[in-house]
Amino acid sequence: MIQIHGLRKSFDSLEVLRGVDLEIPDRETVVVIGRSGCGKSVLLKHLCGLLKPDAGSVVVDDVDIVPMPEDALAPVRRKFGFLFQGAALFDSMTLFDNVAFPLREERKLSEDEVTKRVEEVLGVVDLLKAKDKKPAELSGGMRKRAGLARAFVMLPKYLLYDEPTTGLDPVRGDTINNLILRLRDRYQVTSVAVTHDMASAYKIADRIAMLHDGRIHAVGTPQEIQANPDPIVQQFIRGVADPVQEVHSGTAAVH
């Protein structure tokens, strides 16, 4: 379980997180939604200690990781798989070597076992034929799937997704959503995804948390979020630039 309490983070004079409280129970998929630049990715990077907060705590399996030094965080981070927004594949390596990287770093498997494991994982994301290609030779969707393969090759307890469907066409986006669901069902992972793609959020989330003004503004199941009367929540999930104007134009249309 991940528990976040009173998380605050500023960059220079810009206060991005102003006291975030959120709990992520085991085997649950929580999707954090919010407007671009509201701090979703910043929140996600705090979960595995990539960023240090100014205040607050991040408790992973009953251990507060905030005071831990960088060296001590390595074992905690190995509990996590992280799909970055741009996939963050290593340019200098082939797809196979990218996915094999965390296995080789751990040095627990022989090279034959690594090969078998990587090919199995690349098969799951349907990239086995592209295993010898460099990231620059892959399309955006393939890169996302490759990033996903690298994130779960170690079978982590937690998977973190930063905008998993952003920049993809709806079909490719849905492929990623299906992969996320398949990983949840097959490996029982706990997932946290940040996105502003509501179709994706509704499809993969057990619970949705909306980040607004540096705090969690609303939390609930997809159905509860859709039924939430809060104007900020409604404005976001309906994708309306000016809710007042829409109400007026809607009223005029009725008349």
Next chain:
Amino acid sequence: MVMLFADILKTAFTRRPRWAETIEQTYKIGWQSQPVVLITGAFTGMVFAVQTLLQFHKVKMDTAVGPVVSIAMVRELAPVLTALMVAGRVGAAIAAELGTMKVTEQLDALRAMGTAPVDYLAVPRFVALVVALPLLTAEAMAFGIYCGYLVAVHLKGVDAAYFVSNMFKFTGAQDVISGLVKSTCFGMFIASISCYKGFNAGEGAEGVGRATTQAVVVSSLTVLVSNYFIAELFNAIIPA
């Protein structure tokens, strides 16, 4: 930057060696820098022989060209010019590569997988530079002196025997050691500065460009400034 230097040293001595990455970096930094370093050394030795001979000829000291060229090459010109060429070629490449990795979140990806960027990226480059730069400097010394010899003896008619005997008479092992120790220090400086600038690059292409420029400028200035102090230190410890 000092913190990164200390972190690199600590990591280099406490973590398991990354032989594959270190050998790859030594090849890229050392082997592939040879053409530029050899050309620099050769033409520096040649032009130094020509200019020295022009002045020494006026006072009938033509045979002093040998020791002057060799002392200048081993103590100052080869270490400093090699370091400047490597700072330009390798320092820029390191800062650009690490800077790009930072802005594309590849450094975060490494950390997220429990691998320290200093261990995986900085230490192999640091070790490669510390190993390769003295070797490149030794090559530049030898090539510079040899090409100076060719110009002085075969083009300008200086007596070969006097050139060589005077060169060995006035050039000692301490001169060569002084040059190689300097280049080892320069290797440490260039690696630390370039890695620091790459790791701390700003956002986007502009940030990477600025980091690359700063890596070259700061490395080059550090080489030139530290050269004086290392020379003074060396002269105090082992007088020529």
